[in-house]
Amino acid sequence: METVLKKVSHEIKDYKSDQYVRWCPGCGDHAVLSCLHKAMVALQLEPHQVAVISGIGCSSRLPYYMNTYGFHTIHGRGAAVATGVKVAKPELSVWLATGDGDSLAIGGNHFIHAVRRNVDINILLLNNKIYGLTKGQYSPTCDRGFVSKSSPYGTVEDPFRPIELALGARGTFFARCIDVDIKNTSVIFADAEKHKGTSVVEILQNCVIFNDDIHKEIVDKAYRDDRTILLKQGEKMVFGTNMDKGIVRDGFSLKMVTIGQDGYTLEDVLVHDATTVDNTLHLKLGLMDPKDGFPLAIGVIRNVDSLCYDQEVEQQIEDVQSKTPIRSLNDLLMQGEIWEVK
Structure with a gap:
């Protein structure tokens, strides 16, 4: 009699651990965790085939709340450990939970090289523009002039812009989302996992204690659709409460227009193509800023194919092994000239 194995359909509870979630009430990390659970349900990933890595920071507690493999590492080194996990166990779906302080300060070097190598990992970069765990110091993404406990008179430096850093490191996937937009954030996480290579997802996240409402001018429902x-x-870059605004080319720059005014029609509006190898337009889209009259771009901004570091390492090992007679440690020790001492 033939045995029929039924396909297991995983639910959100299958990805939740039994640990009490220890984040401040109202912290954006709660929403990110929920979106990750939803994305894994959509992808139907096997919990034992998932590894969630983190460094240090509030966001780095995330592995405790996943019913998967997890590794809470040290400050800024999450990308390096995630790389090692993926190379050692390429069949795993590897996620890195990190913050703007953890990943872009002490971990900046590991971040850019993981992106440059195009390791097949998913980097969830939670950006609340503050060091929350260490109680409110300014981070590498804080705006010039930001007043904090470590900059009481305001910062005198310009911030990193994550997309600029990622694309400068030849990134193949970059997306942006906001913590309160559960529906789209879950979809973006799933898109990141489907990409073969390093996926960087910047998440605009709120810290209710040390940097409350830092993204309010962008994410508040009252004006989110317009900003x-x-x-x-493959769709037109149209937005606004009435979906009557669009992005068009203006020479070598971009321009925000109102459709039906000043001679602009829907035909003039750009169509989004995240798969273009040239990242010039992707960078321009990613750097649009409401302060300059543009809407902030969310969604998958760049998504191109390229060779993956872990796959190349695996193939290289197979190629070398096929050409060498060494099959064991004893073979290695006995190669070349040997002698016996009596």
């Missing part, structure tokens, strides 16, 4: 644009592959 953000959700980019979708």
Whole structure:
């Protein structure tokens, strides 16, 4: 009699651990965790085939709340450990939970090299523009002039812009989302996992204690539709409460227009293509800023194919092994000239 194995359909509870979630009430990390659970349900990943890595920071507690393999590492080194996990166990789906302080300060070097190598990992970069765990110091993404406990008179430096850093390191996937947008954030996480290579997802996240409402001018429902644009592959770059605004080319720059005014029609509006190898337009889209009259781009901004570091390492090992007679440690020790001492 033939045995029929039924396919297991995983639910959100299958990805939740039994640990009490220890984040401040109202912290954006709660939403990110929920979105990750939802994305894994959509992808139907096997919990034992998932590894969640983190460094140090509030966001780095995330592995405790996943019913998967997890590794809470040291400050800024999450990307290095995630790389090692993926190379050692390429069949795993590897996620890195990190913050703007953890990943872009002490961990900056590991971050850019993971992106440059195009290791097949998913980097969830939670950006609340503050060091929350260490009680409110300014981070590498804080705006110039930001007043904090470590900059009481205001910072005198310009911040990193994550997309600029990622694309400068030849990144193949970059997306942006906001913590309160559960629906789109879950979809973006799933898109990141489907990408073969390093996926960087910047998440605009709120810290209710040390940097409350830092993203309010962008994410508040009262004006979110007019200050953000959700980019979708193959669709016109249209946005606004009435969906009557669009992004067009203006020479070598971009321009925000109102459709039907000043001679602009829907035909003039750009169509989003995240798969273009040239990242010039992707960078321009990612750097749009409401302060300059543009909407902030969310969604998958860049998604191109390229060779993956872990796959190349695996193939290289197979190639070398096929050409060498060494099959064991004893073979290695006995190669070349040997002698016996009596």
